[in-house]
């Protein structure tokens with residue numbers, strides 16, 4: 001499982017960390033974490049599942065995650081590497097536009113959505129970090145069991 005995140009303020013990074021801890025708790029195979037700038041098609045082609053974590057910026061998916069998806073589209077499509085994905089969006093007060101745009105964009109990728117996208121509004125608190133942790137754990141468990 002590969003977790004790719006992009007964060008400016010640390011909010012998305014905290015959610016990615018929580019999801020990573022959940023995935024580790026599932027004890028269901030290797031979990032790799034990478035900042036979006038450090039990840040590319042090689043990491044994605046090696047993964048059995050992708051968890052994206054990033055913000056809504058100006059009503060869209062944050063540039064770092066968009067860049068990662070743009071860079072990996074051709075290599076991953078060419079390999080027909082179809083894997084499940086899940087997503088956590090950090091937002092100030094909305095997040096729905098980023099979710100809609102990202103899910104539309106991803107529907108054209110060789111990625112299938114495994115779970116409902118989690119939107120966290122405002123600074124992540126203990127409850128939202130717990131939700132991110134649970135999402136990471138459930139996604140990792142589902143991947144290991146082959147249910148996605």
Ligand SMILES: Cc1cc2nc3c(=O)[nH]c(=O)nc-3n(C[C@H](O)[C@H](O)[C@H](O)COP(=O)(O)O)c2cc1C
Nearest residue numbers: 007008009011012055057058059090091092093094
């Ligand atoms: C340039 C910019 C644009 C933003 N646009 C939105 C927006 O359209 N909707 C929203 O709900 N929050 C918006 N926000 C707030 C961020 O989504 C929110 O602070 C998020 O937690 C940032 O996470 P990150 O810093 O870890 O990437 C924006 C923040 C920035 C810096």
